[in-house]
Amino acid sequence: MAVNYQDIITIEPGKRGGKPCIRGMRITVYDVLSYLASGMTYEEVLNDFPYLTQEDILACLSYAADREQKMLIMQA
Numbered sequence: 001m002a003v004n005y006q007d008i009i010t011i012e013p014g015k016r017g018g019k020p021c022i023r024g025m026r027i028t029v030y031d032v033l034s035y036l037a038s039g040m041t042y043e044e045v046l047n048d049f050p051y052l053t054q055e056d057i058l059a060c061l062s063y064a065a066d067r068e069q070k071m072l073i074m075q076a
Contacts, residue, residue, distance in 0.1 A: 003055055003058040003059045003061075003062045004062075005059040005060075005062040005063040005066070007059075008022060008023055008055065008056055008059035009021070009022065009029060009059055009060070010023065010024045012024070016028055020063060022052065022056045022059070022060070023056065025051065027049065029060045029063050032045065032052070032056070032057055032060040033060055033061075033064055036057070036061075042054060045057060
């Protein structure tokens with residue numbers, strides 16, 4: 001079951017240039033996805049950023065998957 005990212009991912013125009021962030025903090029979805037794409041494990045990300053939770057990481061993945069799906073629909 002996918003995480004309801006709408007409760008976790010926030011977008012504020014004055015914060016990080018309006019990029020999607022986690023729970024109003026300054027860490028972006030892109031930051032988390034980049035760490036995972038570089039080969040970091042969930043555990044490594046959580047150890048480096050103790051204020052994040054596994055649910056935050058899953059919300060980032062869910063947000064990215066949803067955004068990709070919307071892009072595919074728009075192109076069709």
